[in-house]
Amino acid sequence: DTAVSQTPKYLVTQMGNDKSIKCEQNLGHDTMYWYKQDSKKFLKIMFSYNNKELIINETVPNRFSPKSPDKAHLNLHINSLELGDSAVYFCASSQDIGGGKNTGELFFGEGSRLTVL
Amino acid sequence: AQRVTQPEKLLSVFKGAPVELKCNYSYSGSPELFWYVQYSRQRLQLLLRHISRESIKGFTADLNKGETSFHLKKPFAQEEDSAMYYCALSPTGTASKLTFGTGTRLQVTL
Numbered sequence: 053d054t055a056v057s058q059t060p061k062y063l064v065t066q067m068g069n070d071k072s073i074k075c076e077q078n079l080g081h082d083t084m085y086w087y088k089q090d091s092k093k094f095l096k097i098m099f100s101y102n103n104k105e106l107i108i109n110e111t112v113p114n115r116f117s118p119k120s121p122d123k124a125h126l127n128l129h130i131n132s133l134e135l136g137d138s139a140v141y142f143c144a145s146s147q148d149i150g151g152g153k154n155t156g157e158l159f160f161g162e163g164s165r166l167t168v169l
Numbered sequence: 170a171q172r173v174t175q176p177e178k179l180l181s182v183f184k185g186a187p188v189e190l191k192c193n194y195s196y197s198g199s200p201e202l203f204w205y206v207q208y209s210r211q212r213l214q215l216l217l218r219h220i221s222r223e224s225i226k227g228f229t230a231d232l233n234k235g236e237t238s239f240h241l242k243k244p245f246a247q248e249e250d251s252a253m254y255y256c257a258l259s260p261t262g263t264a265s266k267l268t269f270g271t272g273t274r275l276q277v278t279l
Contacts, residue, residue, distance in 0.1 A: 056212075095213075095255060095269040108266070142213065156201055156220075156259050158267065160213040 055079050058143045058161040065133060066169055072129045073164045075143030083107075084126035085158065086118060087142040095142070101126050102148070130166075138168045171196040173258050173270035181276040182246050190241040190273050192230075192256030200258045202232055202239040203267070207253040216241075216254070226250070246277045 056077045065071055077084060085108075086098040099118045100108035106118070115131045130137060143161040172195045182188055194200060204216040217225045219232040219239060230241045239256060256270040 093253065093272045093274075095272070097267070156203060156218060156267070157215045158205075158213075162212055 056143055056145055056159050056161040058141075058164045060164060061162065062165050062167075064167045064169065067133055067135060069133050070129070070131045071133060071166070072127055073141055073143075073166070074125070074127045075161060076125050077143075077145040077159070078124065079145055079147070079159060080124075081145035081159070082123060082148040083146045084120065084123070085144040085146075086126065086128050087144060087160075089140040089142060089163070091139070098141075099126075099128075133166075133168045135168050138166055140165045171200065171258050171260055171266075171268045173256050173268055175254075175256055175270035175273045177273045178271070179274045179276065181278060184248055184277055184279050185245050188241075188243040188246045188250065188275065188277075190254050190256075190275060192239045192241065192270060194237050194239065194256075194258050196237075196258060196260060198260055199234075200260050202230070203257040203259070204228070204230055204239075204241050205255040205257055205269070207255070208249075209252070213255070246275075248277050248279070251275055251277045 058075045083102045085100045087095050089095045098112050101120045103123050104120045117129045120126045140163040142163045144158040146158050174193045202219040206216040207213040228243045232239050253272050253274050255272045257267045259267050
């Protein structure tokens with residue numbers, strides 16, 4: 053009965069490779085997010101999708117491309133991986149309560165630790 | 170632009186001692202403030218939000234607009250409180266624009 057699930061949990065890869073992280077939520081939420089947590093535990097939003105539409109795209113290199121095939125899924129594809137991409141990537145979701153607002157509560161996945169060698 | 174500052178990376182207290190995790194913010198409007206917590210091997214989850222004025226697991230937080238602070242307090246720390254705590258701000262009360270602080274690790278020792 054996992055609410056927000058991400059795969060894989062751990063990913064070790066070489067510089068220059070392309071990799072994807074998948075995220076699925078079974079909460080029926082309308083909005084999904086990708087956050088990046090760096091080595092200093094700083095948590096920063098990367099993208100936000102509402103009903104498959106991109107609504108937030110922070111200053112992220114275009115090597116990062118999110119894809120939302122439906123509102124329950126938000127995948128993150130990263131091209132040409134660099135050392136600085138090593139981090140823990142968190143997927144999250146939230147529920148709309150109408151009028152473009154939501155409760156302010158994010159439901160997070162367990163995180164995917166990406167290590168680029 | 171909004172900013173959230175948590176000045177302490179690590180806060181170590183003894184069991185039974187009072188706890189205060191500091192959070193300051195900068196935002197020109199009326200924000201909503203939240204505390205999120207990540208226990209060891211668990212997901213990051215919402216602990217409390219200022220608008221609810223609730224006490225969760227003995228923790229409370231009061232929004233002080235004059236000092237632009239939202240410190241998290243607990244009168245008597247327990248071992249199970251050891252975790253990473255993040256303060257977060259939303260300018261519109263929506264999770265879509267949550268800005269997190271850098272987090273404070275709380276360590277409760279015997």
